[in-house]
Amino acid sequence: xxxxxxxxxxxxxxxxxxxxxxxxxxxxxxxxxxxxxxxxxxxxxxxxxxxxxxxxxxxxxxxxxxxxxxxxxxxxxxxxxxxxxxxxxxxxxxxxxxxxxxxxxxxxxxxxxxxxxxxxxxxxxxxxxxxxxxxxxxxxxxxxxxxxxxxxxxxxxxxxxxxxxxxxxxxxxxxxxxxxxxxxxxxxxxxxxxxxxxxxxxxxxxxxxxxxxxxxxxxxxxxxxxxxxxxxxxxxxxxxxxxxxxxxxxxxxxxxxxxxxxxxxxxxxxxxxxxxxxxxxxxxxxxxxxxxxxxxxxxxxxxxxxxxxxxxxxxxxxxxxxxxxxxxxxxxxxxxxxxxxxxxxxxxxxxxxxxxxxxxxxxxxxxxxxxxxxxxxxxxxxxxxxxxxxx
Numbered sequence: 001x002x003x004x005x006x007x008x009x010x011x012x013x014x015x016x017x018x019x020x021x022x023x024x025x026x027x028x029x030x031x032x033x034x035x036x037x038x039x040x041x042x043x044x045x046x047x048x049x050x051x052x053x054x055x056x057x058x059x060x061x062x063x064x065x066x067x068x069x070x071x072x073x074x075x076x077x078x079x080x081x082x083x084x085x086x087x088x089x090x091x092x093x094x095x096x097x098x099x100x101x102x103x104x105x106x107x108x109x110x111x112x113x114x115x116x117x118x119x120x121x122x123x124x125x126x127x128x129x130x131x132x133x134x135x136x137x138x139x140x141x142x143x144x145x146x147x148x149x150x151x152x153x154x155x156x157x158x159x160x161x162x163x164x165x166x167x168x169x170x171x172x173x174x175x176x177x178x179x180x181x182x183x184x185x186x187x188x189x190x191x192x193x194x195x196x197x198x199x200x201x202x203x204x205x206x207x208x209x210x211x212x213x214x215x216x217x218x219x220x221x222x223x224x225x226x227x228x229x230x231x232x233x234x235x236x237x238x239x240x241x242x243x244x245x246x247x248x249x250x251x252x253x254x255x256x257x258x259x260x261x262x263x264x265x266x267x268x269x270x271x272x273x274x275x276x277x278x279x280x281x282x283x284x285x286x287x288x289x290x291x292x293x294x295x296x297x298x299x300x301x302x303x304x305x306x307x308x309x310x311x312x313x314x315x316x317x318x319x320x321x322x323x324x325x326x327x328x329x330x331x332x333x334x335x336x337x338x339x340x341x342x343x344x345x346x347x348x349x350x351x352x353x354x355x356x357x358x359x360x361x362x363x364x365x366x367x368x369x370x371x372x373x374x375x376x377x378x379x380x381x382x383x384x385x386x387x388x389x390x391x
Contacts, residue, residue: 009036009352014179016087017042017078018062019102023135023159024167024195025091025119026058031172032087033061034343035352040368042067042078043361045389057340059358065369066362066389073387075101081372082107082114087175091119094129104190114188115178119171121162123194135159138166138195144203151220166198223247229285230255230275233314240297241314244288249275255309259291362391 014037018029026041033039039062068074079102082088088107090097097103104116118124121133128141139145139161140154149155174191182188206224209215221227230252233241246255249272256271271287274280292300297313304311315323321332321339332339336357343352365388369379382388 008350009034010347010350012036012350014038014087015085016040016089017081017085019078019088019090019092019097020044020059021091021119023091023163024171024193025089027164027168028117028119028171028175029089030058030061030355031168031343032175034355036350037087040065040081040372041359042069042081044069045362057335057338057358060335060340061356062359063364063368064359064361064391065365066391067365068387068389069100069102071385071387073382073385077369077374077382077388078102079106079110080374083110084372085111085114086179087115087117089117089119089171089175094120094124108188108190112187113182115175115182115191116188117171117175117178117191117193119167119193119195121167121195123196124192135161135163135167135195138162139199142166142196142199142203143207144199147203147206147219147225149219150226151218154219161202162195162199166200166202167193167195170198170201229281229288232285234288234292236292236297236300237294238296238298242292242297242300243312243314244310246308246310251308251310254307255304255311258303258307258309258311259288360391362389365390 011032014032016029016032016037016039018025018039018041020026020041020043029039029041041059041062041064043064043066045066045068067077069078090102098105104118107114107116120129121138122128122131136145136156136159142162144161144166145154145156147154148157148161171191171193174193178189178191206215210217215222219225224231226232228247231245231247233243235241244255246252252275253272256268260268260271271280271284274284295303300311301313320326326332331341333342333354334340335355340355342355346352365383366379369382369388370376374382379388383390
């Protein structure tokens with residue numbers, strides 16, 4: 001929404017029904033809403049499970065309608081909303097929405113132009129389709145998790161690989177692509193977004209390099225996984241870290257000149273010449289480790305400020321929003337007293353508005369249903385029989 005409360009963003013005019021879940025679906029729905037789509041979140045009236053608190057950031061910027069999907073009239077309420085929607089998003093196990101009477105056939109019968117976005121871990125079919133899982137297991141099966149960490153063992157990169165990178169963002173790509181296809185065909189379709197598909201796709205370049213013999217199938221020995229001394233992180237005197245990545249010779253030269261400024265010119269010249277000589281990498285790493293340990297992270301950040309040496313401080317979650325560059329670009333904003341990232345990317349002609357705090361479950365049931373054509377008597381009756389709940 002814009003500052004004056006009117007719809008804003010490139011997706012203004014697109015309507016979305018979201019069947020509330022966890023992880024990638026609320027993430028995709030949040031992005032759609034903050035890019036201007038009119039998203040309605042269908043919540044279950046009962047309190048959420050132990051992971052519900054983790055969704056406080058992802059459930060922002062859209063109203064909540066509480067519906068009992070086990071109630072016949074609750075399901076019918078959702079189908080009425082679907083009749084005028086452009087998109088439905090769901091992230092339950094394969095077959096769950098079909099058993100509820102809210103599957104693709106049920107919804108597309110009501111609205112043939114609907115884009116039905118489905119998000120699962122393993123996909124709608126395959127031997128593992130019905131198995132439980134989480135980001136870590138989906139990433140593990142695709143080879144993506146194998147890439148992350150030191151040689152001793154893989155390291156869990158939070159839930160970024162499969163949930164959000166391979167999940168929510170690929171769901172979003174699929175939904176937007178289907179909307180574009182609908183402009184040509186006039187028909188909606190089902191988008192089957194699986195985290196194992198998306199996480200595998202994220203590793204396309206690495207698979208190509210592996211197939212060409214340019215990537216070894218082990219961690220910590222390759223160009224982009226810490227195998228190079230000039231593409232790694234280093235501990236500083238205060239225990240904090242800097243990230244180093246000057247792959248190109250001009251950038252590496254700038255890095256060496258600044259890092260080794262107190263060493264003889266002849267030594268700096270030798271390091272520049274030997275950048276890509278594997279026999280020198282052990283020495284490079286040893287020297288870089290020793291020198292970085294002589295100053296604090298912020299002292300090194302000041303040394304490399306303004307250079308093309310490809311060095312940046314590794315900032316914590318508390319520090320990152322205050323960095324001058326992110327602050328200048330207004331990457332973060334305060335939502336309900338908490339700093340959170342704004343929506344990305346940015347648009348010149350149809351800018352998105354700021355995020356809006358999460359609404360409590362069922363806070364907007366009456367208002368949304370009335371706005372969608374339900375009469376006052378119909379809403380009162382639905383509340384009376386327990387099909388929907390107004391908080």
